[in-house]
Amino acid sequence: MIEAALRILDQGGNPGREFGFLEYQDDLFQGHHLQCACLPFPCRCGGPNSSTRHLIRRTSVPLKEVEIFSDGACRGNPGPGGYGVVLKFGAHRGELSRGFARTTNNRMELLGAIAGLEELKHSCRVTLCSDSSYLVNAMTRGWLKKWKALGWRRGPGQRLRNEDLWKRLDAACEGHEVNWQWVKGHAGHAENE
Template sequence: MHETGSPAPAESRPSFVVYTDGACSGNPGPGGWAALIRNAGAERVLTGGEARTTNNRMELTAVLEALRALPPGADVVVYSDSAYVVNAFRQGWLRRWVESGWRKADGGPVENRDLWAAILEETARRTVRFEKVRGHAGVPENVRVDRLAVRAMAAYRRESGAGPR
């Protein structure tokens, strides 16, 4: 498991569980994202989107916006159905990209560098663990953020002239 941030005594840190998802119609196309944040029995939902984006950008934006909504020093578990997001942390892709000057193994530039860099800043302020959840496997929270992301995307579909889904 990959954790980031500096540890503090566990009893003094707030603990959060976050579910995130992104959706896109076309790639690129209109997209939406959603995050469900739970802490001490309370929950908060965040959503948004863009008129022209990619699914990966929406997945990353959901994580970024959720982390930005949490206090520094928090313990966080982020559940995502995006292998792109989870593997970047758990398999060390992100660390290697930074070490290689934001280049992938094939020598090409890392896509979405702006979002990855912002996520790194946010994870440095918290202890964050990323966990993979199977998409469309009936996990209620994952189903919920998927629906919220699709709903958020709908407004941007209209804005882009792509019509209803």
């Protein structure tokens, strides 16, 4: 998926329009909001129209279980890059992908996870798999909570890189039970290749 996004960028195309996004709409996935134009780095997007961003509805029914597999990549760092996401819910499977003309590897890893979580319409029990230690460690070792408590800083006087995306990821996790799992990259895992 990511390689295809980079090929489209190389050919002068817009992967935001040319990619096959999650096409079906069932009761769980939004199915439409990532079909927006490619944005230059740094990006601050909430879907094609931030004002229409969907809020998660909270219900008392048992949480649906969803698997999200997310990967990001970049040619050069910074350089052209993209992310690919696979969402699995029962027999349903959807894919999201997007490319950017100038970005970084870490931004793509974060945006992939954000895109997967923002695609969910209802509160879910999510297993989110990524090969990004940067992402998974921040979420499982308490780094994100620490950064948030420090006013989105790494420490006194230390700026947090990708602050906009960490804030967005924090918001995207609200209403979900997220279990973060690190998977080894390019090691034959079917959903992480």
